[in-house]
Amino acid sequence: MPHTDPDILLEKARRIRLLVLDVDGVLTDGRITYTAEGVQVQSFHVRDGFGIKRLQEAGVAVAILSARRSEALARRAAELGIDRVIQGKESKTAAFDGLLAETGLTDDEVAYVGDDWVDLPILRRVGLAVAVADAAPPLADYAHFVTARPGGRGAVREVCDLILRAQNRWADCLNRYLNPGVP
Numbered sequence: 001m002p003h004t005d006p007d008i009l010l011e012k013a014r015r016i017r018l019l020v021l022d023v024d025g026v027l028t029d030g031r032i033t034y035t036a037e038g039v040q041v042q043s044f045h046v047r048d049g050f051g052i053k054r055l056q057e058a059g060v061a062v063a064i065l066s067a068r069r070s071e072a073l074a075r076r077a078a079e080l081g082i083d084r085v086i087q088g089k090e091s092k093t094a095a096f097d098g099l100l101a102e103t104g105l106t107d108d109e110v111a112y113v114g115d116d117w118v119d120l121p122i123l124r125r126v127g128l129a130v131a132v133a134d135a136a137p138p139l140a141d142y143a144h145f146v147t148a149r150p151g152g153r154g155a156v157r158e159v160c161d162l163i164l165r166a167q168n169r170w171a172d173c174l175n176r177y178l179n180p181g182v183p
Contacts, residue, residue, distance in 0.1 A: 004144040012128045012144055013166030016060060017109040019052075020099065020122070021156060023066040023073055025115030026132055029152030042072040045153055051160030052080050058169040061103070065095055067118060093121045113159055114139060115151050130159050 004012070024030050027048060033041040052062050063084035064077055070087065077085045084102075089095040100106070111128035112119070115135040123129040123142045131143035134150035145162065147155040164170040175182070 009128075009144055009162075010166045013111070013163045015109055015127055016111045016163050016167075018061045018063060018099070018103060018105055018111070019055060019159065019163065020063045020065050020096065020110060020112045020126075022112075022114045022116075022119055023064060023070070024068060025135070025151040026113050027064070027073075027076075027152065027156060029150065030115065030134075040070055040072060042070060042076075043152065044072075044076050045157070047154045048152075048156035048160075049076070049080050051157035052082070054173045055160040055163060056081060058164055058167065058173065060163060060167075063099055065089070065092055065099070065122075067092060092118060096122050096125075111159065111163065113156060128163075 021027055024032070027044055028042045035041060056062055061084070062082050063086070064073065064082055065086045066073065067089060068087065073087065074085065084099065086095045086099070107125045108127035110126045111130060112122045112126045113130040113132065114123055115132045116139070117136060119139065120142060123131070123139065128145065129143045130145045130147065131139040132151040132155040133147050140146045147158045149155045149158055161170060164173060
């Protein structure tokens with residue numbers, strides 16, 4: 001559900017050149033499971049991955065920013081072709097500043113999806129601030145958009161679709177599946 005006026009929301013999404021994603025509670029449902037051997041298991045929603053791939057094909061870069069480290073995340077990011085994966089950084093703000101310096105983008109050209117207090121400093125800066133449906137209070141108060149789906153259950157796909165629609169690229173993506181083989 002939109003949190004900002006729909007026209008303003010679309011204008012913000014139209015300017016996005018980089019989508020930055022938190023992991024626990026955004027790309028996953030926030031649960032951490034360990035096997036008997038102590039191996040961490042995380043689950044990622046396939047529709048989120050599909051949306052990420054379509055967004056990248058449309059020319060919008062994707063980065064991952066997580067305070068924790070996870071081999072499962074590294075593997076999933078590689079499967080999705082996400083090159084900018086920052087893990088294990090205590091200060092997300094410093095890592096975010098590094099992303100901006102590396103890409104040459106401004107805050108207004110970045111969308112960020114978060115779910116908890118640690119994400120607030122970045123959410124308050126970016127051009128498109130997104131909170132997942134089950135984000136901790138008061139994240140929704142600082143978001144331009146609150147997803148209808150919870151983290152790890154298709155919330156990222158909603159954001160990808162929003163950006164694709166705002167940039168008039170959603171129909172082109174869909175047409176590739178409606179009319180396979182037609183350029």
